Amino acid sequence: MFAAPTACYRSAAVPTGVLLTLLLMISVAPVEAADPPPLTHRFKPIDEPIPAPPLRLPAVDGVVYDLAELQGRVVLVNFWATWCPPCRQEMPSMExxxxxxxxxxxxxxxVDVGEDADTVVAFTNQLEPAPTFPLLLDPDSRATQEWRVKGLPTSFVVDTEGKLVMRAEGGTEFDEPELIERLRTYLPTP
Incomplete structure (x- = not known):
């Protein structure tokens, strides 16, 4: 029986062509129908918050977003790709x-890792609900490396002072009540 992975990893030691060939072989191999594993809400606090790495990338619509300009807001930064099953699965809950x-x-x-705007838009147009938050492009994976992302999806919470306060590796159910309550503790009080 085939079980969908809870996180997608890409090793720098394996050439991209080999990875694509393996992915194609897996995707066309006959498998039993199986539900993907449930997403979690496995955000873990970062014991000693540190300043978030720089993040300045264009979105699929061409607008450039700079994390430094968002200080004063809580920012959820999610690294993902359209080829990653748990990334695809968590996107509606993120919306x-x-x-x-x-x-x-x-x-x-x-932050989409290694893909172009057409690929990202084609995928997200199929989602219900469709994302209305910015979809940034990291085509050369430079930001992904600066943020020390080891697998996809990986998400971070940046507090109002620009510090990393939580991290999650693997598929996350973002609208889980417990996670929402944890996030509210970082948000400014109304």
Whole structure:
């Protein structure tokens, strides 16, 4: 039986062509129908918050977003890719979280790793609900490396002072009530 992974990893030691060939072989191999594993809400606090690395990237619409300009807001930074099953699975819950907490001061920046705008838009247009938060492009994976992302999806919470306060590796159910309550503790009080 085939079980979908909870995180996607890409090793720098394996050539991209080999990875794509393996991915194609897996995707066309006959498998039993199986539900993907449930997403979690495994955000863990960072014991000693540190300043977030720089993040300045264009979105699929060409607008450039700079994390430094968002100081004073809580920012959820999610690194993902369209080829990653748990990344695909968590995207609708991220939009639901965005709709719930944007007015309270939460900004979501979803950083696509290694793909172009057409690929990202084609995928996200199929989602229900479709994302309304910025979809940033990191085509050369430079930001991904600066943020020390080891696998996809990986998410971080940056507090109002620009410090990393929480991290999650693997697929996350972003609109889980427990996670929403934890995020509210970082948001400015209304």
């Amino acid at each position: 639901r979280l965005h709709r719930q907490l944007e007015s309270r001061g939460l900004t979501i920046l979803a």
